[in-house]
Amino acid sequence: MARRAAEYRAAGRRVIDLTLGEPDFAPPAHVVAAAQQAAARPLGYTPANGIPELRRAVRQTLERDRGLSRTDAEVTVGCGAKQVIFNALLATLRPGDEVIIPAPYWASYPDMVRLCGGVPVTVPCAAESGFTLSPGALADAVTDRTRWVVLNAPGNPSGATYSHDALAGLAEVLRRHPSVMVLSDEIYAHIRYGAGEYVSIAQVAPDLSERILLVDGVSKAYAMTGWRVGWGIGAADLVRRITAVQTQNCTQTATVSQIAAVAALQGPQDLLTERCETYRRRRDAALAILQQSRHLDTRVPDGAFYLFPRLTAGDDLAVADALLEAGCATVPGRAFGAPGHLRLSFATDVAILEEGCRIIVATLEGIPAWSR
Ligand SMILES: Cc1ncc(COP(=O)(O)O)c(C=O)c1O
Structure with a gap:
């Protein structure tokens, strides 16, 4: 569609x-300054798991934000969260191994699992249950x-988040299945609209820490998608295997990007809150328009920068096509394993976003096929 x-x-x-x-923001100015200074020096290869300064900054951030203490050997850096996830799957999946993916999902997970020889097992999670995986569905x-x-x-x-109790319920199921590992993708953890701290399964179930891989990076929080820095935090043996894959595919992520990521993690963090407020204003502006439409059922997302309305009738692909013809590009929900929905990003200027939402509402009123 893009x-x-x-x-x-x-x-x-x-x-x-x-x-x-x-994100449509520029990276923080002090990050750009750190990168500029670094780029003027000779920059060679780094260790495959990242420069020690970055691994240390990652684990200090984990300690600050989640109160979890890890060693440098339990951190590995890759070319974005995406590559860390891919490397982890490649390092661990045997042909035919299954990976449970709650739907709606980030479109890359099933393809990555298939590329690594595994079998994606998608589990539909209803809007009514907040698009989250229930302990019963996990057990099944x-x-x-x-x-x-x-x-x-x-x-x-979906923008959905898990409460402490919801994660505790999942952990209870996982205790009964000691060979199942958890890939906790926390890349949107800083973009949240509810009160209170982020809760990770690693905090809720410290007894499972050997089986949990936390994945995060600078892409979304610091508006640094193109810099390609992400990391995984997990058991030292798993991390070693992820790094072994990294060594033989692209050696490391760019040295200058790693230095910039250290500046992002160690610099002032107020920007994160300010940007969340901007996203919240945009979210609310878009919701105010979309919720007027009788053709859309739009849940208020807890985090990230997407709205995921359900179409009360009609086919998501046909509707996305019609919207594109009318001048607004969205992504049909089937790309995320949830047909009958549309994904709209609100990481864009509010006036443009409002114009897009008005096009959506007006077009849904007028689509001739709609009444079929
Ligand atoms: C859920 C999720 N995980 C991971 C990523 C990839 O992040 P990165 O840019 O760090 O590879 C994305 C990017 O869209 C995402 O939506």
């Missing part, structure tokens, strides 16, 4: 693009072949 929107624009049509999954999905369960909160595309 590509088609770009093609329409290149042909001179006005299209509002609400497909993109990245586990088999002898289950290797991982993926938890992503706040979720892309």
